[in-house]
Amino acid sequence: MPVRQRSNPGSQSALRLSNQQRILSTVSGGPTTQAEIARATGLSTATVSNIVKVLVDLGLVATSPTTSSGRRAQLVSLSSTDGAVSVGIDFGRRHVRIIVATLDYRVIAEKEIEIPAGYTAAEALDIAANLLTSTLNHARVSRTSVLGVGVGVPGPIDRRTGTVVDGAILPEWVGVTVGMVEEIFELPVYLENDANLGALAEVTWGSHAGTPTVVFVKVGTGIGAGLILNGVPYAGNIGLTGEIGHTPIYEHGLLCRCGNRGCLETVASTTIMIELLSRTLDRPVRTKEIVRLALEGDERAIRVVEEAGLAVGRSIAAITNLINPHTIIVGGPLTGLGEMLLGPIRSALQRYAVPMIMETTDLVMSSLGERAEALGGAALVLQQAGIKPTVS
Template sequence: MTDPTAGQRDVNRGRVLAAVTRGANSRAGIVADTGLARSTVAGLVQELLAEGRLTEDAAPAGQRLPGRPPKVLRVAGGRSVVVAVDLGHSHCRVGVVAVEDGAAVVLGEGTARLDVDASPDEAVDQAVRIAKRLLRATRQAADAGGVGLPAPVDVRTGSVGTGNLLPRWVDRRPAAELSARLGVPFAADNDANLGALAEVTFGGARGVDDLVYVKAATGIGAGLLLGGRLHHGVGGRAGEIGHVPVDPGGPVCRCGNRGCLETVASTVQVLSAVRSHEAAPATMADVAGLVTAGDPGASRVVTDAGRMIGRVLADLVNNLSPRQIVVGGELAAATEPLLAGVRESIDRYAQPGLARGIAVTPSSLGVSAELLGAAALAMRLGHAAPS
C-alpha cells in the first residue's frame, strides 16, 4: 500500500530546497520562509544533507558573529536532468534538459496546442504524456522538474492565484500534480519570473543581479530579480505590470479596471490594429515580417506598444533602479520597433541618471526563455543529486 504521506514529504523537501535557493541559509530561516514546523525542517534538512543535495559549511568571515562560528546551508551542485514544462494560454511545451556548470542542453522537446485554461486536467495529462515520451526517447531518468504558467504562484504553497489568464487553474498546485504523476519533485513559478531566471542563468544577463524581464504576449508581466533573488511579493503577485492603468477612459480589462497596459499593448491589440490596414496577419511572426519589409503601419503599431510598455517600465526604473531590462515574449518578435519604443519612454519618463545607466535588450533566448527558466528553477532547487 502506498504511504499517503510520501507525496507531501516530497513537496516539503522541495519547499526546503526552494527556501535555500531564495537565500534562507539556516534552519531558522527555512522555518520563517516556508512556515513548516521546526521539527519538520530539521528532519528534512538532515535527509538532504545525507543525500548530498544540501551542503553545510562555515559562513564567510564577514557573516560571522561572536561565539561559535555559524554554518550556512547551500544547494549542492552537479549535473542533473530535468523536465521543464511551459504552460501558455494556448500551448503546453515540454523539454528534457541536461543542466551542468551553468549550461543547458535540450535533449528532447515536444509541444501540444490546446486551450490550457479550458481543461487543466487535459493540460496536465498532455504535459505528463509528452514528458514520459521524451524521457523514453532520450533514455534519461529525470531528477527534478519545473513548470511555468501565466499566473501568480504562491511560492510558499505552490497554489495558483486569482486574476490571471488561466482562471480555471486558481487554487490548483501544478507542481504537486506533476510531481505525483512523474515521480520526481517539481517546483512552479510565474512564466515571467522564469524568463528572468533563464536570462541570468543561461542567457545574456549572466552576472546581472538587478534585472527586469518583461514577457509581452497575450498578457504582459514582469519578472523581478533584485539583489540576485527573484522577488515574488505576497502570493507571487509582484510584477503584474499588465494591470497598471495607462488610459483611464480605455477599454475594461479582465481584471475589472479600465485602460490597463494589457488592453492597449498586448499581442491581441497589436494584431487587431495591424489587421485594420493589412491583410490579416495570423501571428506576431507575420507582423515581424511586415516590419522587416518596411511596412510603416505595422512599425508604428509596434512602436506605440513599446512606448506604452516603456512608460510603465520607467516607473519601475525610478523605484528599483535595475541594471538591465530584457524584453521577451511573442511581441518581441518585432524586436527593433518594440525596443525603440520602450527605450524612448524610459529616456523620457525615468530619472535621467537612472535611464542612462540601464541596458534595454531583447531576450537572448527568444521563445525558449520560459522553458529554460523552468529548467533553471529545477536546477536551482537542487532536487537532483550530483551525478
C-alpha cells in the same frame, strides 16, 4: 522561493533534504573531499558519508579515491551528464515547451508542441505528461533520474497555498495547485509564474548571466515582469509580483479583465495587437505574422508595434525609477522584432525615467527568445537542489 509541497520543516525528511542541498551546493563549486564538505557545512563526517552514499545512488554525485594531507580520502564531485537531470516546462496559450538539462546546466533535450486554444488545465497537463515521457525516452534518460520539474504558467501564484489565483492569462488554470501537478507528473514539481522563470533563465543561461539586478519583461498575451534583486529572484509578500500588465495607462481606456480600465494589457499585449491588426487587414492574424509583417515594412504592423512599445516603456519607467536596475530585458514571442520594438520602449523610458538612471541602465532583447521560461524552469530545479550554475 518557488511553490512546492514540502514536508513538515521539522521532520526528518525535511532535514535530510536540507542537508542534501547543503552538500550539493558545496560540491557544485568543484570536486571536494568528504572531510572538506563536513568542515564547510558543519555536518559530522558520518552524516556527510551517509548522505553522499544516497546522492551517489540518486546519480547526483560521483566519488573517487584521492589523498588529502597525505591521507586517503574520498573526492566528491557532481555526476557526469549521464546522471540526474532537471526538467523545465512552459505552458502558453497555444503551446507546451519542455527542456531537459544536466547537472552542469547543459540542455540535452528540447521539444515544443502546439495545442488548441481554450484547452483546460487538465488537458494541458496530460499533454505535457506525455511529452515529458517521450522526451525522456528520446534522450535515453530514466524517469528516476529526474530531480524535479520546474513548471511555468502565465499567471500569479499564491505561495501560501501553492495555487494559481485570479489574474491568470489562462483562466482555466485558476485553482490549480502544485499538488495536482505533482500527481499527474508523479515527480517533484516547482510551480512558478512564467515571467519569474524568464528572469531566472536570463541571469543563469543568457548573455546577462550573473547580472545582479534585472527586470525581465515578458510581452505576450499578458504582460508580466520578473525581478532579480541583488542576484536573487524577488517574490514579494505572497508571490504576486511583477503584474505590470495591470498598471493603468489610460484612465478611461478599455475595461481590463482585472476590473480596472486602461491597463497596459489592454494597450500593448499581443492579444490587443492581434485584434487591431486583424481588424485593419480584415483577416485573422497570429503573433508570428505581426513580427513578419513589421519586419517586412508593413506600416500598419509597424504602427501597432510602436504604440505597444511606447506603452510598455512608460510602465517599465516606474519600475526603473523604483529599483534602479542594471539591465532591462524584453522577452516573449515578439523578440524577433529586435530594435523595432526596443526603439519605442527606449523612447518612453527616456521620457518617463529619471535621466541618470536611464543613462546607466541597459535595455536589451532577450537572447533566449521563447525558450526563456522553460530554461528558467530547469534552472529553478537545479538551484533549489543547491546546484550552482557552472555557465558564465
